[in-house]
Amino acid sequence: MGNIFQPISAEIIKTIDETPNIRTFVLRPEQEVPFLAGQFIELTMPGYGEAPFTPSSSHFKRDIIEMTIMKVGRATGALFDFKVGDTVGIRGPYGARYPLEKFEGRDIYIVGGGVGLAPLRALFLALTHEIDKYGRIFLRYGARTPDDIVYKYLIPEWEKMKKVDIDLSVDVRDERWMKKVGVVTCLMDEIPCDEAKSIAVVCGPPIMMKFVTMKLLEAGFKGEHIYLSMETNMSCGLGHCGHCKLGPYFTCKDGPVLTWDQVKDIPDPFV
Amino acid sequence: MSIQFLAQSSQSEWIESLSRDATLFFPALTKDQVHWQCLDPATPGKDDDAPWALGHIRAAEPVKSFFFTPREKVAEMPGKLEPAAPGKRVLFGAKACDIVALRVHRKMYLEQEFKDEFYRGRRENTLIIVADCPVPEDSCFCNLVHGRPYATDDDRDEGDVALSVVEGGWLLEPLSDAGDKLVALARTTPATEAQLAAREASRQTAAKRLAETNPKQFAPDTPARIWKRVQDDAFWSRHAADCVECYGCLMACPTCYCFLLYDKAKDQGMERTKVWDACYIAAYARVGGGANPRAEFVKRFYNRFFCKFSHFPTWQKMPACSGCGRCYKVCMGKIDIRKVLAEV
Numbered sequence A: 001m002g003n004i005f006q007p008i009s010a011e012i013i014k015t016i017d018e019t020p021n022i023r024t025f026v027l028r029p030e031q032e033v034p035f036l037a038g039q040f041i042e043l044t045m046p047g048y049g050e051a052p053f054t055p056s057s058s059h060f061k062r063d064i065i066e067m068t069i070m071k072v073g074r075a076t077g078a079l080f081d082f083k084v085g086d087t088v089g090i091r092g093p094y095g096a097r098y099p100l101e102k103f104e105g106r107d108i109y110i111v112g113g114g115v116g117l118a119p120l121r122a123l124f125l126a127l128t129h130e131i132d133k134y135g136r137i138f139l140r141y142g143a144r145t146p147d148d149i150v151y152k153y154l155i156p157e158w159e160k161m162k163k164v165d166i167d168l169s170v171d172v173r174d175e176r177w178m179k180k181v182g183v184v185t186c187l188m189d190e191i192p193c194d195e196a197k198s199i200a201v202v203c204g205p206p207i208m209m210k211f212v213t214m215k216l217l218e219a220g221f222k223g224e225h226i227y228l229s230m231e232t233n234m235s236c237g238l239g240h241c242g243h244c245k246l247g248p249y250f251t252c253k254d255g256p257v258l259t260w261d262q263v264k265d266i267p268d269p270f271v
Numbered sequence B: 001m002s003i004q005f006l007a008q009s010s011q012s013e014w015i016e017s018l019s020r021d022a023t024l025f026f027p028a029l030t031k032d033q034v035h036w037q038c039l040d041p042a043t044p045g046k047d048d049d050a051p052w053a054l055g056h057i058r059a060a061e062p063v064k065s066f067f068f069t070p071r072e073k074v075a076e077m078p079g080k081l082e083p084a085a086p087g088k089r090v091l092f093g094a095k096a097c098d099i100v101a102l103r104v105h106r107k108m109y110l111e112q113e114f115k116d117e118f119y120r121g122r123r124e125n126t127l128i129i130v131a132d133c134p135v136p137e138d139s140c141f142c143n144l145v146h147g148r149p150y151a152t153d154d155d156r157d158e159g160d161v162a163l164s165v166v167e168g169g170w171l172l173e174p175l176s177d178a179g180d181k182l183v184a185l186a187r188t189t190p191a192t193e194a195q196l197a198a199r200e201a202s203r204q205t206a207a208k209r210l211a212e213t214n215p216k217q218f219a220p221d222t223p224a225r226i227w228k229r230v231q232d233d234a235f236w237s238r239h240a241a242d243c244v245e246c247y248g249c250l251m252a253c254p255t256c257y258c259f260l261l262y263d264k265a266k267d268q269g270m271e272r273t274k275v276w277d278a279c280y281i282a283a284y285a286r287v288g289g290g291a292n293p294r295a296e297f298v299k300r301f302y303n304r305f306f307c308k309f310s311h312f313p314t315w316q317k318m319p320a321c322s323g324c325g326r327c328y329k330v331c332m333g334k335i336d337i338r339k340v341l342a343e344v
């Protein structure tokens, strides 16, 4: 197996500024990183540290990996100074994938907030790649302002895809915004799928996840059908170091996506 | 191979043969504590006169130090770091609780999806001779975590030979195949009935002493009881009151498996170091954005008990505790796991 702590190198081949503090990095790793939607990788910013990120590109595309990253701390801050042609490190993939076989034949209701759309995009692309296997795909996405929306240039294309239904909201509108205003739950007053059978997938800031989950449960989604991207501190990504423990789970191994049924007995799972 | 007797007069010859192509460590008594010491006279700090302490309880240092080192370089960029070829070692005089601790680490580092080759290399190149504890101390509670003060055939996953001090020499019981070979190097005779009876009597005395110190087993539903008290801050605060947050208990603990990877810049790249970590440290669970699910100490205090006595037993069918008592020995507030668990 070799040294599990050693990253392979990856070249930054392109960057896309999504919002003032969110950027997509397109990476070409020296060898394929066979991730599946839901899994994450550990990204080394040489000299500045390592942090976990979930790829946002399709898992059907193996030679490149895209990651959409928000500037939050020291390591991500440093990453924003990296340029096309620079080298970063990659370990992984780690964690559990979305169990897509359990999604087959069902409607899938995806709710994202802010940069949380990044990992959901990998799922969205995996689903739409084989759309005949699934029911309809609903994407509900909220951002703070229209400028804070990621993948602005992709969403119009997605909206044209068959069986796809997208709705957006912003907390604070500008003069051009024609869609809903409010936190993302304002898009959830009517849920156009069969809640008891459909799958819900949520990723966003902890507080948003909490309220979306409550809303989904109220609407009749089953706890086992609600998939949540849990954020915990991670160090190794390997299930060895203990840092990511959330109740009885190692989120790096059992997660990062866990169902509501798995986390509901943990006090304050969304910290 | 049957249990063998090695007379005192032939011991040094055996030890010499064991240390011929391996580095041998033995428990040496310094003041009132046992410390692992390297037999090699060239080792710095070696005290030639330190007496071997096979009959004492476990060494002060946790046995994990030999395999999961307190600090180690594990990766670099550019380039690729591979684990260095480990040298052969013999740990002569580990204790039964050390074996339990190694079992926990094997489950964590070698039996999960990802295998730690640094750990594997060192572990596979180390042979372990487990010496009986004829006189358990008051801090010892291996009997409360399904252990005993000596190794048996059940310990062959981590132990190679069980050694018992008897009149005039040692009884050697090979546990593993490698242990067979080790014992074969010794000039032994099959153990006599009387010697076996003496070993049994000594073991029973030790077990009895442990039972007297720790008469009451933990409740079988301890894992569930701990989980039920997840929100009971009053209970945990009461037990944590004397903690000074020195983290000594976790650093001394042979089963604690937590570590942190941290990088530092080095010549246009990085060097990654793996260091022991402790879940009592405030920043342990803090996420990148700054939120901390265990910002209050009482939550971290709880976490240690949950990890060792609730989660690990449920997951791995054994507590992540060997009963070695190191945490109690080093604790300035004299917090005793036994007391906490008895009340949980």
Ligand code: SF4
Binding pocket: B056, B057, B058, B095, B096, B097, B098, B133, B135, B136, B137, B140, B141, B142, B143, B148, B149, B150, B322, B323, B324, B325
């Ligand atoms: S806890 Fe048991 S095995 Fe460990 S040193 Fe004490 S008596 Fe020996």
Ligand code: SF4
Binding pocket: B249, B252, B253, B254, B255, B256, B308, B320, B321, B322, B323, B324, B325, B326, B327, B328, B337
């Ligand atoms: S928790 Fe205490 S008694 Fe248990 S293995 Fe760790 S140091 Fe030893």
Ligand code: FES
Binding pocket: A233, A234, A235, A236, A237, A238, A239, A240, A241, A242, A243, A244, A245, A250, A251, A252, A253
């Ligand atoms: S991040 Fe190390 S165990 Fe999960």
